[in-house]
Amino acid sequence: MASLKIIIGNKAYSSWSLRAWLGVSMTGEPFEELVIPLDEPDTRARILAESPSGKVPALQIDGTVVWDSLAILETLAERFPSAGLLPEDGEARARMRAVSSEMHAGFAPLRRDMPMDLKRDRHGEGHTPEALADVRRVTELWGDCRQRSGSAGPFLFGRFTIADAMYAPVVTRLLTYGVALDPVSDAYCRAIDDLPAMQAWRAAALAEPWTLERP
Numbered sequence: 594m595a596s597l598k599i600i601i602g603n604k605a606y607s608s609w610s611l612r613a614w615l616g617v618s619m620t621g622e623p624f625e626e627l628v629i630p631l632d633e634p635d636t637r638a639r640i641l642a643e644s645p646s647g648k649v650p651a652l653q654i655d656g657t658v659v660w661d662s663l664a665i666l667e668t669l670a671e672r673f674p675s676a677g678l679l680p681e682d683g684e685a686r687a688r689m690r691a692v693s694s695e696m697h698a699g700f701a702p703l704r705r706d707m708p709m710d711l712k713r714d715r716h717g718e719g720h721t722p723e724a725l726a727d728v729r730r731v732t733e734l735w736g737d738c739r740q741r742s743g744s745a746g747p748f749l750f751g752r753f754t755i756a757d758a759m760y761a762p763v764v765t766r767l768l769t770y771g772v773a774l775d776p777v778s779d780a781y782c783r784a785i786d787d788l789p790a791m792q793a794w795r796a797a798a799l800a801e802p803w804t805l806e807r808p
């Protein structure tokens with residue numbers, strides 16, 4: 594059995610952490626988790642004691658440290674192929690990598706103006722033109738993925754893949770900030786939000802003692 598330890602930030606606010614944590618949860622493998630609260634005087638030192646990047650998330654897998662959410666998800670997919678984190682079909686796999694990388698490298702206005710915040714209802718906040726333009730691109734991309742995957746399952750490529758882990762924080766943002774959605778995107782958001790792993794993350798986030806004003 595693999596030894597897995599995931600190092601993450603506050604569940605209420607750390608969107609990159611949510612991506613990697615969902616990935617490790619969806620493998621079904623037992624894992625240890627360490628939450629290091631962000632914005633504390635000792636945050637950087639505590640993260641550096643676990644990962645050389647000084648950022649969360651990081652995954653320690655059989656003694657090797659892997660940092661950066663997308664690298665962690667790719668490592669999990671390779672190490673646990675039966676979890677199905679990569680689509681089987683080569684063409685779908687290529688598209689999945691493109692949409693995941695688009696999230697990883699982009700959508701800065703959406704991330705800036707609607708930061709993940711699982712502790713508060715922020716309906717109507719952060720609806721800047723730039724953030725809403727990002728939402729349009731995200732929902733167009735989701736619509737295209739859902740049209741292609743159809744009845745294979747409720748997620749972007751049918752069953753849950755790396756792409757769903759990458760977009761899960763966006764789902765929470767759209768819900769927190771009350772963004773109006775087309776029916777396909779709305780159904781997709783519900784499928785992500787209903788995942789038992791997502792519910793467990795949300796419950797743990799609400800139970801955390803730390804509250805940041807502007808995450």
Ligand SMILES: N[C@@H](CCC(=O)N[C@@H](CS)C(=O)NCC(=O)O)C(=O)O
Pocket residue numbers: 602606607608609610631636637647648649650660661662663
């Ligand atoms: N590209 C990285 C981004 C990681 C990142 O920016 N993490 C933030 C928290 S969400 C962090 O560690 N901040 C702590 C700090 O900068 O002190 C990834 O995909 O994992």
